[in-house]
Amino acid sequence: xxxxxxxxxxxxxxxxxxxxxxxxxxxxxxxxxxxxxxxxxxxxxxxxxxxxxxxxxxxxxxxxxxxxxxxxxxxxxxxxxxxxxxxxxxxxxxxxxxxxxxxxxxxxxxxxxxxxxxxxxxxxxxxxxxxxxxxxxxxxxxxxxxxxxxxxxxxxxxxxxxxxxxxxxxxxxxxxxxxxxxxxxxxxxxxxxxxxxxxxxxxxxxxxxxxxxxxxxxxxxxxxxxxxxxxxxxxxxxxxxxxxxxxxxxxxxxxxxxxxxxxxxxxxxxxxxxxxxxxxxxxxxxxxxxxxxxxxxxxxxxxxxxxxxxxxxxxxxxxxxxxxxxxxxxxxxxxx
Amino acid sequence: xxxxxxxxxxxxxxxxxxxxxxxxxxxxxxxxxxxxxxxxxxxxxxxxxxxxxxxxxxxxxxxxxxxxxxxxxxxxxxxxxxxxxxxxxxxxxxxxxxxxxxxxxxxxxxxxxxxxxxxxxxxxxxxxxxxxxxxxxxxxxxxxxxxxxxxxxxxxxxxxxxxxxxxxxxxxxxxxxxxxxxxxxxxxxxxxxxxxxxxxxxxxxxxxxxxxxxxxxxxxxxxxxxxxxxxxxxxxxxxxxxxxxxxxxxxxxxxxxxxxxxxxxxxxxxxxxxxxxxxxxxxxxxxxxxxxxx
Numbered sequence: 001x002x003x004x005x006x007x008x009x010x011x012x013x014x015x016x017x018x019x020x021x022x023x024x025x026x027x028x029x030x031x032x033x034x035x036x037x038x039x040x041x042x043x044x045x046x047x048x049x050x051x052x053x054x055x056x057x058x059x060x061x062x063x064x065x066x067x068x069x070x071x072x073x074x075x076x077x078x079x080x081x082x083x084x085x086x087x088x089x090x091x092x093x094x095x096x097x098x099x100x101x102x103x104x105x106x107x108x109x110x111x112x113x114x115x116x117x118x119x120x121x122x123x124x125x126x127x128x129x130x131x132x133x134x135x136x137x138x139x140x141x142x143x144x145x146x147x148x149x150x151x152x153x154x155x156x157x158x159x160x161x162x163x164x165x166x167x168x169x170x171x172x173x174x175x176x177x178x179x180x181x182x183x184x185x186x187x188x189x190x191x192x193x194x195x196x197x198x199x200x201x202x203x204x205x206x207x208x209x210x211x212x213x214x215x216x217x218x219x220x221x222x223x224x225x226x227x228x229x230x231x232x233x234x235x236x237x238x239x240x241x242x243x244x245x246x247x248x249x250x251x252x253x254x255x256x257x258x259x260x261x262x263x264x265x266x267x268x269x270x271x272x273x274x275x276x277x278x279x280x281x282x283x284x285x286x287x288x289x290x291x292x293x294x295x296x297x298x299x300x301x302x303x304x305x306x307x308x309x310x311x312x313x314x315x316x317x318x319x320x321x322x323x324x325x326x327x328x329x330x331x332x333x334x335x336x
Numbered sequence: 337x338x339x340x341x342x343x344x345x346x347x348x349x350x351x352x353x354x355x356x357x358x359x360x361x362x363x364x365x366x367x368x369x370x371x372x373x374x375x376x377x378x379x380x381x382x383x384x385x386x387x388x389x390x391x392x393x394x395x396x397x398x399x400x401x402x403x404x405x406x407x408x409x410x411x412x413x414x415x416x417x418x419x420x421x422x423x424x425x426x427x428x429x430x431x432x433x434x435x436x437x438x439x440x441x442x443x444x445x446x447x448x449x450x451x452x453x454x455x456x457x458x459x460x461x462x463x464x465x466x467x468x469x470x471x472x473x474x475x476x477x478x479x480x481x482x483x484x485x486x487x488x489x490x491x492x493x494x495x496x497x498x499x500x501x502x503x504x505x506x507x508x509x510x511x512x513x514x515x516x517x518x519x520x521x522x523x524x525x526x527x528x529x530x531x532x533x534x535x536x537x538x539x540x541x542x543x544x545x546x547x548x549x550x551x552x553x554x555x556x557x558x559x560x561x562x563x564x565x566x567x568x569x570x571x572x573x574x575x576x577x578x579x580x581x582x583x584x585x586x587x588x589x590x591x592x593x594x595x596x597x598x599x600x601x602x603x604x605x606x607x608x609x610x611x612x613x614x615x616x617x618x619x620x621x622x623x624x625x626x627x628x629x630x
Contacts (some may be wrong), residue, residue, distance in 0.1 A: 011468070018469035137616070138361075142609040146568045147584060147602025150591055158592050210396045250422055273476035277565060286575055291477060293571065303481060311472040 004326050015156035019311040020073055024066050026295040078305035083297050088305035094285060095181025096167060097281070099273045099286030103271045105202055107264065114214045119237060120222025122229065123248055140215030145274055149208040149281040163204050166283035175187055178249065211276045213267045220263045224256035231240060231255075237303075265321030268316055343383045355622035362618020368611035376427040383408070383421035387578045391416035396594045411596040413587065419597065422578035423604050429579040430560045430608055433494055437559035438552050440498040446548065447506020451514030452506065464510070467503040476565060483571045490573040494568045500562070501555045508551055512544035548624040553616030557609040559566040564605050580605050 004124045036044065044052070044097065053059045057068055072079070076124035078088040093257040095108075103106035164170070168182045183202070185195035218236065229252055237251045238244075281290070293301035353540040375382055384406060391412060394403045399411040423464055452463040470478070482496035483489075516522060517540065525539045566572035567581025575586055580601045587597035 013467075013474055015468045018465060019472050022469060022473075025553075026481060026485060070582070135361075138613060139610060140605070142557065142606060142613050144564055144581075144605045144609070146565060147598070147605065150584070150588065150598050154591055154595055154598065157338055200448070205353050269474045270472075272474035276476055276480070279567070280569065292480070295480060296570075303484070307473065307477070307481060310474065310477065314474065315472050 005323060008322055012319065015308075015315060016312070019069070019315075020070055020308055021066065023311075024069055024305045026307070027300045027304045028062070040326075050223070057264075069199075073308065079301040079308065081294075081302045082299045082303070088302055091290070091302070092306060092309050095172060095285060095287050095290050098182070099275050101181045101183065102202070102205055102278070102284060103210060103275060105206040106271065106274075107213060109206050109210035110213035110217050111264065115221050115257075117289060118218045118227055119248065119253060119256075121218070121222045122225030125226065130222075134222065135213040137218045140211050141219070143206050143211055144210060146213060146277045146281060149204070149278060151218075151280075152204050153208060162200075163199075164201050167283060168198065168201050169230050170196065170201075173197060178272055184262030204280045205278050205284055208318075209271065209274045212270060212274065213264070214271075216253060216263060217260060218266065221256065222297060224259045225252060228252045228256045262325050264322070265317065266327075268317045268321075272310060272314065342455060345384045347542070348528065349490070352622050353607035359459060359618040359621050361614045362621070364615025365611045365616075365618065368607065369615060372427055372608060372611065373431065375424055377432050378628075379424050379428055380484050383418075383424040385418040386415065386577055387425040389417060391418075396590065401594050403477040403511070407518075410600050411594070413583075413597050414590060414594075419600055421573040423580070423600060426583065426601070427579040428572060428603065429490070429577065429609070430563070430605070433490070433497075434556040434559050434612075436494050437498045437501060438556050440494075441501040441555065442505055442548065442552055444498070445502045446509050447495040449506035449509025450513055450541065454517060454532065454536050454540075460510070463506065467506050470500065470503045471491045475524055476562060479562060479566060480571060484565060487572045488574060490563075490577065490579065493563055494559075497559050497562045501559065505548065508547050509544060513540055517539050517595065525612045549623055550616060552622045553612060554620055557616070558563070560605065560609055560612075569620045 036049075043214045050059075057065055060068070076089055078092070078145060080086065081088055081091055084091060094295055117133045121133045124130055153165055156163045169186065173186065173189070173191055173194045175191060175194065178185050182198040183195065186198040229248075234247060234252055242251075272288070274290055275286060277288075279286045279289035280285065280292050287310065291303065291306045291310070294298075294306060375409065391403055391405065391414070394401065394408065394412050395409055395416045396414055397403065397416075399409060399412060401408045401414035403412075408418050408420070410423070412418055413422070414613040448463055452460040479493070480502050481493050486495065513536075522535060523538055525535055530539060563572055564581030564584070565580070567579050567583075568585045570585055573579035573582045575582055583601040584598065587594075587601065591598050605617040
């Protein structure tokens with residue numbers, strides 16, 4: 001197992017260097033001079049231009065620039081945002097809890113509905129429930145989530161007036177940031193109604209972000225359950241006279257969940273892509289909206305730093321999923 | 337038996353159709369998709385109006401409004417353009433995007449994956465590490481950044497989506513080639529003097545097609561969704577192009593006043609993507625017995 005982890009970690013190093021190379025060259029490929037971009041519309045004197053070129057190291061050969069840039073990355077220096085003048089690392093991790101909170105809620109939503117739906121569909125195969133659930137899952141899987149968000153806003157925020165349209169909490173509430181998770185912080189603040197406000201702001205974004213994972217998980221659970229239910233040990237369990245519920249919930253589900261857990265882990269990329277759209281539509285102050293805003297503001301250092309940080313997070317989660325999978329499935333661990 | 341004779345084995349199409357038609361959803365998807373193709377090709381015949389014509393006396397009219405020149409079946413948008421006509425012309429863009437993205441990423445991915453799997457060694461390692469790098473970025477984010485660099489527009493959006501879709505084909509092709517390359521029929525072809533290119537693309541490739549076709553269907557719908565998302569974020573096709581995602585972006589500010597300008601373009605995207613995914617499920621059942629759902 002230790003060798004397996006080392007091998008997977010070893011694979012990450014070239015990928016990380018590659019990711020930072022890609023992000024580094026993106027910014028050089030952009031049309032326009034970075035210093036002129038920094039100077040803005042007022043322009044800049046030639047002496048000052050040369051001084052800035054030197055200060056940022058743009059007068060060095062490219063490979064040297066990359067080495068310095070990579071060295072900075074290794075020290076946790078991801079550059080400084082042009083628009084806010086703050087370090088990108090700080091900026092990113094101030095906003096990240098909002099994205100994390102939304103993603104966790106979306107995954108919980110998807111698992112709580114998707115796993116039972118998949119199990120029931122498999123057990124009652126070809127029943128009306130199976131057909132309805134799988135048809136719904138296919139619709140969910142095909143959903144353009146940005147449109148889905150607009151529809152939910154029209155119905156639940158517009159017509160019914162049940163939920164707010166944007167933001168994380170009503171502006172009435174102000175309390176210190178402890179964990180960065182609005183649900184927890186609002187509870188800690190002890191202010192009446194704060195938690196309800198935070199929760200009501202979360203409902204629609206959670207549904208929107210959770211829809212595709214929900215569909216994927218329901219389909220995956222159903223097919224994994226169907227496979228497991230045909231195994232010999234299930235027949236044995238039934239022959240022993242165990243109750244049908246025990247056979248399904250204990251013997252079958254435990255084994256069927258292995259591929260399902262992997263699927264959930266692999267949804268992280270989908271979640272990050274979905275977060276970009278969901279956060280933009282609901283003005284959710286997370287890293288997805290921040291990336292889109294940075295792209296539109298032409299804040300290229302922020303885009304560059306954000307790309308590397310997001311790729312690092314995706315790589316980290318994939319590694320954890322791989323290790324968990326290796327832990328439960330010895331076949332994967334020993335293969336090269 | 338060589339691969340070539342296997343691929344033209346009589347009755348193969350018939351066998352495929354038997355499995356495919358067992359899946360009623362897949363047949364429904366195929367019919368729907370065929371209808372969409374017909375609508376897209378014959379758009380000028382089906383569309384009641386010119387998609388860019390602005391009826392100044394009929395701004396934001398609800399569906400089934402009688403205008404001075406005829407009925408606006410799905411209503412009009414904020415500039416008085418007929419939504420149905422715009423959707424009909426928009427189907428051309430979506431299908432075109434799907435075809436271009438799938439062709440580019442499929443051909444590129446198959447060639448790259450074939451080289452990786454066939455030659456192994458440092459070629460394989462280099463290619464797979466590059467693919468890992470692309471896959472480390474969330475697809476939409478990478479596409480968005482690429483379009484920001486290349487400049488917003490439909491062509492650049494398609495290039496970006498094709499680049500992002502490519503690694504999946506590379507991985508699938510490589511995996512399939514790895515299992516095929518040591519089979520007896522490949523050795524037989526090699527011994528009879530076939531060169532590496534012949535072995536790769538004539539001997540091995542036809543036997544790796546099943547997972548690739550399924551993936552092509554999946555990424556066709558994925559490309560339509562991603563292009564619409566880019567259009568929605570203002571980075572894809574630019575107004576006044578009647579691309580569905582771009583139409584949604586233009587409609588966003590009217591969501592409280594005119595539900596129809598938001599509802600119909602999204603519905604068009606959903607139905608198209610659903611039809612292709614239904615077909616994809618049927619293709620998987622018919623072509624790839626290993627992946628069969630039951």
